Amino acid sequence: MKRDYREDFPLLMQNETAYLDNAATAQRPACVLEREKAFYETENANPMRGFYPLSLAATESYEEARKTVRDFLNAAHTEEIIFTRNTTESLNLVAYSYGLANLKPGDEIAVSIMEHHSNLLPWQMAARMTGAKLHFLECEQDGTLTEETLTKGIHEGTKLVAAAQVSNVLGCQNPIEEICRRAHEVGAVVVVDAAQSAPHMPIDVQKLDADFLAFSGHKLLGPMGIGVLYGKRELLDAMPPFLTGGEMIESVTREGAVFAELPHKFEAGTVNAAGAAGLAAAIEYIQGIGFPEIMEKEEALTRQAMEGIAKIPHVKILGSERPENHTGIVAFTVEGVHPHDVSEILSSDGIDVRAGHHCAQPLLAYLGDNVATRASFMFYNTPEEVEKLVDSIASIRRRMGYGE
Amino acid sequence: MENRNFYNEILTEHNMRPEFKHELPDANIVLEGKNPNCGDDIFLKLKVEDGVITDGAFTGDGCAISSASADIMLGMIIGKTKEEALQLGELFLKMIKGEASDEEIDQLEEASALKDIAHMPARVKCAVLGWHTLKEALKDQ
Numbered sequence: 001m002k003r004d005y006r007e008d009f010p011l012l013m014q015n016e017t018a019y020l021d022n023a024a025t026a027q028r029p030a031c032v033l034e035r036e037k038a039f040y041e042t043e044n045a046n047p048m049r050g051f052y053p054l055s056l057a058a059t060e061s062y063e064e065a066r067k068t069v070r071d072f073l074n075a076a077h078t079e080e081i082i083f084t085r086n087t088t089e090s091l092n093l094v095a096y097s098y099g100l101a102n103l104k105p106g107d108e109i110a111v112s113i114m115e116h117h118s119n120l121l122p123w124q125m126a127a128r129m130t131g132a133k134l135h136f137l138e139c140e141q142d143g144t145l146t147e148e149t150l151t152k153g154i155h156e157g158t159k160l161v162a163a164a165q166v167s168n169v170l171g172c173q174n175p176i177e178e179i180c181r182r183a184h185e186v187g188a189v190v191v192v193d194a195a196q197s198a199p200h201m202p203i204d205v206q207k208l209d210a211d212f213l214a215f216s217g218h219k220l221l222g223p224m225g226i227g228v229l230y231g232k233r234e235l236l237d238a239m240p241p242f243l244t245g246g247e248m249i250e251s252v253t254r255e256g257a258v259f260a261e262l263p264h265k266f267e268a269g270t271v272n273a274a275g276a277a278g279l280a281a282a283i284e285y286i287q288g289i290g291f292p293e294i295m296e297k298e299e300a301l302t303r304q305a306m307e308g309i310a311k312i313p314h315v316k317i318l319g320s321e322r323p324e325n326h327t328g329i330v331a332f333t334v335e336g337v338h339p340h341d342v343s344e345i346l347s348s349d350g351i352d353v354r355a356g357h358h359c360a361q362p363l364l365a366y367l368g369d370n371v372a373t374r375a376s377f378m379f380y381n382t383p384e385e386v387e388k389l390v391d392s393i394a395s396i397r398r399r400m401g402y403g404e
Numbered sequence: 405m406e407n408r409n410f411y412n413e414i415l416t417e418h419n420m421r422p423e424f425k426h427e428l429p430d431a432n433i434v435l436e437g438k439n440p441n442c443g444d445d446i447f448l449k450l451k452v453e454d455g456v457i458t459d460g461a462f463t464g465d466g467c468a469i470s471s472a473s474a475d476i477m478l479g480m481i482i483g484k485t486k487e488e489a490l491q492l493g494e495l496f497l498k499m500i501k502g503e504a505s506d507e508e509i510d511q512l513e514e515a516s517a518l519k520d521i522a523h524m525p526a527r528v529k530c531a532v533l534g535w536h537t538l539k540e541a542l543k544d545q
Contacts (some may be wrong), residue, residue, distance in 0.1 A: 138459070186512065243435075278498070338465075338466065338467035338468060339467075340442050340467040340469070340527070340530065341411070341467050341468045344410070344524075344527065345411070355442075356441065356442055356443060357443055369445045370443060370465075371442075399411060400411060400416055400419070400420075400468060401411075401413075401416030401417065401419070401420045402420070
């Protein structure tokens with residue numbers, strides 16, 4: 001059933017600007033907002049603590065949300081789903097817990113050059129603290145990681161590979177299945193940043209054979225402050241806790257503690273149960289539309305934008321020439337105009353985009369651009385909004401004093 | 405569709421054809437100024453003799469607002485004493501905060517072309533980068 005999904009999003013109905021910064025954070029449908037509100041109005045108590053009905057209801061909502069995420073990722077076990085604040089926290093959890101316990105001096109950590117800082121800085125930290133070395137997997141200009149790069153860069157000395165499933169700048173999709181196969185051949189584990197992929201394509205962690213995979217709720221139409229870490233059970237079981245404190249213990253004595261079983265071992269303190277319930281509502285909303293329709297709509301918008309921008313002189317699109325390799329992300333540069341001025345002008349025309357280094361400074365330095373402007377689409381965006389974007393970009397150089 | 409004309413002629417002129425964006429081999433003060441969030445990165449180069457700024461220039465990359473603001477600034481401070489230059493800097497910051505009187509804004513000559521920044525919080529750092537770097541550069545003198 002095709003319909004106008006914009007009606008489901010209160011902010012989009014009230015706001016006249018073209019919101020094209022979806023890769024930074026998406027908008028939320030009313031069902032997500034209502035779910036969070038309902039949690040606080042009818043189920044609010046501290047989950048997993050009380051024995052009274054409210055606390056049991058809160059616990060049930062929280063654990064149901066975990067099952068929804070498990071189905072969404074096709075994880076083998078529900079306890080492989082850890083709730084965190086966001087992708088950044090998930091990745092830090094792996095770096096501090098798995099990384100510090102398993103990396104040794106001289107081990108290599110292979111990191112793709114296109115990683116968001118959140119899948120790079122934790123590994124820089126782990127390398128510093130353990131004596132392991134970072135090795136960068138460098139992509140082609142269009143974002144492709146070649147088979148040769150993977151074979152050479154992931155070898156017997158590699159103990160961990162960190163890779164985004166989709167680049168937040170180029171929008172290209174990395175061959176995670178092949179990366180996992182190669183990494184497992186040499187005995188390394190793979191940490192996948194799925195922040196930009198989870199909202200736009202089906203993910204099957206068993207098919208990918210990923211060891212760890214992280215995403216954020218807020219990019220997936222869910223609330224801010226709730227994120228997910230998937231990890232293989234045998235790995236998570238063997239890992240030390242990340243944060244310690246309440247909720248994550250079996251028993252505590254004056255000298256020590258026995259930690260709780262998975263997944264609670266990694267969920268110290270009062271959890272974001274309302275956020276988890278909201279995230280589950282977002283996942284159900286997305287499943288209700290279905291990825292085939294979402295992907296078709298987003299690819300059509302991307303194609304329209306790329307074809308329009310390609311006709312504008314002095315404007316360059318970063319990454320592949322093929323819209324299907326962009327996952328709704330179109331980063332571009334306007335010759336002679338700084339991205340902050342580009343986004344200022346777009347903003348004055350009622351278009352919201354992101355400008356700057358996109359938390360991927362090593363990639364932009366590697367590509368030679370340093371800064372860029374990024375438009376990113378969601379299925380609720382419209383061809384009219386894309387047209388407005390293209391028209392505004394076409395006017396920028398003139399408005400900055402470059403003549404016609 | 406083009407609702408707001410913030411990028412006025414003064415600003416675009418100084419951005420496109422800066423007078424002071426060049427090397428300054430005999431500079432005796434060089435200081436880098438950076439806005440880590442946006443990637444604005446300028447090198448302010450000054451020649452100061454007997455407490456007077458006798459020459460100045462800047463190099464580096466930045467947005468139109470940071471470049472134009474630095475260029476306008478240099479045009480105003482060359483020939484001035486350090487104290488006069490710093491006082492103009494204070495005035496500029498006051499204008500950017502939206503606290504300057506019309507009379508004070510007039511004293512800022514061309515720099516007054518940036519007064520609307522007061523309503524653009526995201527760009528304040530760009531506009532003050534040059535002035536902030538100037539203050540740092542003269543501080544230790």
